[in-house]
Structure formats: structure tokens, C-alpha cells
Amino acid sequence: MVLRGYIVNCTGCFFFFSAQPILPRASGTDAQGIADGRNTEVVRMKIGFIGAGNVGTSLGKLFTQHGIAVTGYFSRTRKHAEEAAEFTRTHCFDTLEEIVQASDTLFVTTSDGAVARMWKDMKTLPIKSKWICHCSGALPSSVFEGADACGAQTCSVHPMMAVSDRFSAWEKLTGAFFTLEGNGAPHMQGVLDACGIQHATIQAADKARYHLASCVVSNLVVGLADWGTQLLEQCGFTPEQALTALTPLMRGNMQAICDKGPQNALTGPAERGDMGTIQSHMACLTREEQALYARLTRRLCDIAHKKHPDRDDTALTEYLEGLS
Secondary structure (H helix, E strand, O other): OOOOOOEEOOOOOOEEEEOOOOOOOOOHHHHHHOOOOOOHHHHOEEEEEEEEOOHHHHHHHHHHOOOEEEEEEEEEOOOHHHHHHHHHHHHHHOHOOOOOOOEEEEEEEOOOHHHHHHHHHEEEOOOOEEEEOOOOOOOOOOOOOOHHHHHHHEEEEEEOOOOOOOOOOHHHHHOEEEEEEEEOHHHHHHHHOOOOOOOOEEOHHHHHHHHHHHHHHHHHHHHHHHHHHHHHHHHOOOHHHHHHHHHHHHHHHHHHHHHHOHHHHHHOOOHHOOHHHHHHOOOOHHHHHHHHHHHHHHHHHHHHHHOOOOOOOHHHHHHHHHOO
């Protein structure tokens, strides 16, 4: 096999970057798809990461494992870039200019607040015909202001998964759903397809609502779990006992939601139209907590009505509306 490449002078040494990656390839249909030339754009791609935190390190590992060329990492914290480069068997760049020169696709995997600041430095460099991406769930691709004038295309590439570890989360990324937004989305679809990842493309106007959906089912659930453990502690449980007791319930409920959907997974007093039990719950709560409980239960009543359209829950819904 003939490898095509070029020489880049970085930090006083010469490094070879292959147009056909020399890193370990995945087995199966993904690797075969790259090898047999069905996606030549992915074969030619050279991806660099600006920022070497959890997401950047995990994505870089995922891409290299699927035969996609990753040039390496640049980070304001040199040690982070070195660790990510070693983990992915790629290169650690000393300057922003070097990684921009060596890459045709650049992922800005910094914190959300630093994306615009990093872009300010990037757009002074030769980025014509390059693809510029970030992985924020909340920011649209338009955070790369003026990219069109620079001749670059942009994309938001967001995994709907909490990436909490730099060196192990990559193995779970293939099971995550990714969302793309921006004029560079078609380019990035090929990368995700090569990794066997499910994805969808949304509009910039929907980005905030999309991120809200993610927060409702992840971050807000954490608040409800904390509330539940506190209620058990009021019954005499230790924090550890409370979490141990609630874990099977939480896991089973979430699995049912994932397997059957919210409507078919719904159980409890709202599903049964049991006003008496709901009123006994209210007696345990502060006025502020009652309002929150009432709003959430009112939504459950709407779901229950879809399951039991012939049941009259007017009295229950009016009771809840009076408290919320």
C-alpha cells in the first residue's frame, strides 16, 4: 500500500502526516468502508483538536480507532495536550498556528465560554477551505462569527452524552446520539457514519430548545434525585442508605422509559388518578415544594389522560392547578 504524506516542521522536529492514517484501524464494516474507498473525503481528512479536555480527548480516540486521521492537540495547558496526544498516539502542537496548518478540520473543544475567544485568534490565521467545529450543546455554529468571509465552513457537533472522563468515555461514544448544526454538517456526517454513530441535523434557531431537552432529562433529573434522597433522610435514612434504596427504583424507571416511552412507563398516583395519595404527599411538603410537586404531577396527569382517555380526572387537575 502506498501512503501519501507531507512533512511538517514542529518544535524543531520533522513529523509525517499520512493522508491514509497509519493509526490502528477498527475491524468490521466501518473500517472496511474507509478501506474500500466508499468515503474518500473521510480518508483524506486530517482532524486537529484545540482543547484537550474530556470531549476532545474522547473524540480523538474514537476517530483514531475508526481509522480517521487525527493530527493531534493544542491546549493552553501543555500537559493536557501531551496526555491527549499520548493517549491517541498523535502529536502535541506548541502553537495554534501549527495545528491549524497541519489540519483541514479543527475541533474547538474548550469550555463554552472560551470558544469565541479561541475563534478570535483562529480567524487571523489561514483557515480558508477548512472546517471549524465545536462540541457545545448550547452554542450554535454562528459563534464562529465571520467564518464565511474567511472561506471556512462551521459546524456544531454535539454528543448527547455526559463525557465525564478523558480516558474511558470514548468507548461509550459510539452509543451516543450526535446532533449537527451548521453549513459544515454534511462534511461531518461522513465522519460520524464512519464511526457507526447515529446523528441528526437541526437548525440554529432550535439549538437552545434542543439543549433544554437534554438538560430536562439529565440535569433536572439530578435535582429530583437529590430531592428524593432528602425526603428519605427526613425518615431517618443516612445519605448512603437513601441512595442505595432509591437506586433500583431510579434505574428501573429510566430503563422502562427508554424501552417503552414515557406514556407506557408511567406508574404511581397520577397514573391511577389517586387524589388521596397525592394529598397525603402534599401534607409532607413546604409551600414552595408543593408548587413544584403540583406542576410536575399536573404534567403526569396529561400523560395519564392519554392512557385513560375515558377517565374523568377533572377534580384532580383542578386541585393541582390551585397549588401550582
